[in-house]
Amino acid sequence: MQPLLAIWNSTIFQKWVMAVTGIVLVGFLAGHLSGNLLIFLGPDHMNAYGVELRELLHGSVIWVTRIGLLLAFVLHVRAGIVLAARNRKSTGVSNSKVTNKTSTIASRTMVYSGLLILFYVIYHLAHFTWGLAHTEYYSYVDSLGRHDVYRMVVESFRNPVIVATYSLAMIVTGLHLNHAISSAFQTLGINNRRINGLIRSAGPIVGIALVLGFLSVPLSVVFGLVK
Amino acid sequence: MNLRLHIWRQTGPSDHGMLRAYNVNNVSEHMSFLEMLDVLNEELIEKGEEPVAFDHDCREGICGTCGMVINGRPHGPLSRTTACQLHMRSFKDGDEIYIEPWRATAFPIVRDLVVDRSAFDRVIQRGGFVSVNTGNAQDGNAIPISKIDADVSMDAAACIGCGACVAACPNSSASLFVAAKIGHLVALPQGKAEAATRAMSMVLSMDAEGFGSCTNHYECEAACPKGISADFIAQMNREFMKSVF
Ligand code: HEM
Ligand code: FES
Numbered sequence: 001m002q003p004l005l006a007i008w009n010s011t012i013f014q015k016w017v018m019a020v021t022g023i024v025l026v027g028f029l030a031g032h033l034s035g036n037l038l039i040f041l042g043p044d045h046m047n048a049y050g051v052e053l054r055e056l057l058h059g060s061v062i063w064v065t066r067i068g069l070l071l072a073f074v075l076h077v078r079a080g081i082v083l084a085a086r087n088r089k090s091t092g093v094s095n096s097k098v099t100n101k102t103s104t105i106a107s108r109t110m111v112y113s114g115l116l117i118l119f120y121v122i123y124h125l126a127h128f129t130w131g132l133a134h135t136e137y138y139s140y141v142d143s144l145g146r147h148d149v150y151r152m153v154v155e156s157f158r159n160p161v162i163v164a165t166y167s168l169a170m171i172v173t174g175l176h177l178n179h180a181i182s183s184a185f186q187t188l189g190i191n192n193r194r195i196n197g198l199i200r201s202a203g204p205i206v207g208i209a210l211v212l213g214f215l216s217v218p219l220s221v222v223f224g225l226v227k
Numbered sequence: 228m229n230l231r232l233h234i235w236r237q238t239g240p241s242d243h244g245m246l247r248a249y250n251v252n253n254v255s256e257h258m259s260f261l262e263m264l265d266v267l268n269e270e271l272i273e274k275g276e277e278p279v280a281f282d283h284d285c286r287e288g289i290c291g292t293c294g295m296v297i298n299g300r301p302h303g304p305l306s307r308t309t310a311c312q313l314h315m316r317s318f319k320d321g322d323e324i325y326i327e328p329w330r331a332t333a334f335p336i337v338r339d340l341v342v343d344r345s346a347f348d349r350v351i352q353r354g355g356f357v358s359v360n361t362g363n364a365q366d367g368n369a370i371p372i373s374k375i376d377a378d379v380s381m382d383a384a385a386c387i388g389c390g391a392c393v394a395a396c397p398n399s400s401a402s403l404f405v406a407a408k409i410g411h412l413v414a415l416p417q418g419k420a421e422a423a424t425r426a427m428s429m430v431l432s433m434d435a436e437g438f439g440s441c442t443n444h445y446e447c448e449a450a451c452p453k454g455i456s457a458d459f460i461a462q463m464n465r466e467f468m469k470s471v472f
Binding site: 002006007010011012013014015016083086087089090091092093094095096097098099100101102103104107108110179182183186187188189190191192193196 | 233246296298299300325327330331332333397398399400427428430431433434437438439440441442443444445446448449450457458460461462463464465467468471
């Protein structure tokens with residue numbers, strides 16, 4: 001048996017870490033999106049959801065989720081950066097002519113799209129969760145005395161700079177997911193000739209669907225569908 | 228046809244190396260790519276210059292010795308074709324052709340287009356075998372093997388170990404090579420006994436040799452002269468995890 005540390009640091013183990021945590025993060029995005037879409041049901045649903053999320057089982061659910069997500073995120077980022085640095089060292093000098101046949105812009109820029117997502121996530125939390133950025137939108141309270149999430153979102157997306165940053169971040173996320181979802185299946189060894197075609201086409205579709213879902217909120221505010 | 232070649236010249240491992248341009252004239256379309264280089268080398272020798280060093284052996288696409296990046300593609304523009312089996316009819320008069328070595332930290336350049344691929348041998352030594360008692364060969368059909376398993380094993384065993392997968396990979400990963408060796412042996416009853424130790428030690432040794440990690444670009448599969456499928460990499464990922472637990 002090999003020492004556990006050697007196994008943990010091996011490229012394939014770290015790829016597994018990245019794939020498992022990546023799938024957890026994709027699952028989180030899906031959950032987050034379903035919450036966001038409540039905005040289309042009006043302020044009452046949205047704000048009630050905000051309270052429920054924070055108070056479910058005396059607030060234990062949200063904390064367990066937060067710690068789990070933080071762990072997944074840290075492990076994912078660490079593995080991503082370590083492997084990308086390793087790959088850079090492995091390649092050495094590049095040829096004067098390089099032609100790629102099957103790799104894509106998305107697949108070759110995963111660590112950069114990832115790092116952009118990382119920066120965006122920190123800013124995004126500062127904005128909507130911690131109330132540290134754009135504090136002017138954070139302090140609204142609705143008629144029932146709840147944190148007015150609905151108004152915070154709508155007012156925020158009336159700010160064109162916020163809409164632009166958010167949209168850009170979503171496009172970058174779409175780029176990441178365009179490669180990531182199908183790639184995770186290959187990494188986890190979920191692969192055979194009958195399902196490969198499906199996995200490789202469904203991955204990008206799921207990624208784009210998530211991103212379009214997220215974009216629907218600011219776009220609806222911009223076009224006055226949500227007021 | 229007349230061609231202008233840009234060939235990577237490097238006198239030794241510590242030399243920096245650079246592309247140098249050469250003209251070769253009256254190349255027949257029936258020549259193989261390596262024969263065209265032979266013609267160039269004859270001319271260089273006549274002029275008292277150093278011939279271009281390149282690896283080759285069988286020249287019939289089965290040994291895996293030849294290997295060079297031709298216009299940015301390992302083994303050149305044709306799919307499922309080694310450099311020795313590439314013919315000049317794939318080019319036309321006046322073409323400029325860039326010829327460079329496999330690039331990877333784990334494949335240090337020995338000279339010109341020759342790289343040291345002994346990292347592959349060391350990975351094989353760590354598990355690319357089955358342990359059997361020597362002595363008389365046993366009866367041919369003593370171990371029944373299904374046609375499906377035999378075919379899968381043969382698909383993987385088609386790997387000639389040329390290193391085109393490493394050269395094609397943006398990360399210089401040896402995953403396709405290692406996966407083919409693991410996939411070839413694990414499909415057969417003889418290979419199952421050592422499956423776990425093999426997967427573990429070959430993967431750790433491929434890491435130790437300094438190859439990159441797979442990011443599922445599938446460039447290796449597209450460049451492989453034997454058409455080895457990247458499905459074997461997914462299988463290696465499974466076999467590795469099985470060996471952990
Ligand atoms: C919303 C957040 C994120 C999600 C949903 C996500 C999802 C994924 C998934 C599913 C994979 C595929 C794993 C595999 O190929 O086996 C992946 C790969 C990767 N992610 Fe993320 N990721 C996120 C954030 C990040 C961040 C912040 C980084 C920062 C460095 C990052 C860097 C990478 C890298 C380098 C890869 C590997 C690409 C490859 O091997 O081809 N990701 N991601
Ligand atoms: S020389 Fe043997 S495969 Fe090309």
